[in-house]
Amino acid sequence: MATVWIPPLLRDLTAGAQSVVVPGETVRELIAALDARYPGLADRLIEEGALRRGLVLMVDGVTSRQGLRTRVRPESEVHFVPAIGGG
Numbered sequence: 001m002a003t004v005w006i007p008p009l010l011r012d013l014t015a016g017a018q019s020v021v022v023p024g025e026t027v028r029e030l031i032a033a034l035d036a037r038y039p040g041l042a043d044r045l046i047e048e049g050a051l052r053r054g055l056v057l058m059v060d061g062v063t064s065r066q067g068l069r070t071r072v073r074p075e076s077e078v079h080f081v082p083a084i085g086g087g
Helices: 027-037 041-045
Strands: 002-005 019-022 055-059 062-064 077-082
Touching: 002 027, 019 027, 027 041
Parallel strands: 002 077
Antiparallel strands: 002 019, 055 062, 055 077
């Protein structure tokens, strides 16, 4: 099962858990498993069938542009990183 690191702004939904181990072969499946355990989490990660704007997905240290279709392995580490903007 993959390890998903929870961003600080979402930890109110996970009772403060920084990481959670969940089953799934894609990021979409991981988020579904997270939402089953922590209702409301999917709404904060997904918008209109895709990852919310402003989130960068990293799987095993590599930025993914495939979004919810990104494949994961049982030993994968998944991070949802808020994008940094500036002027």
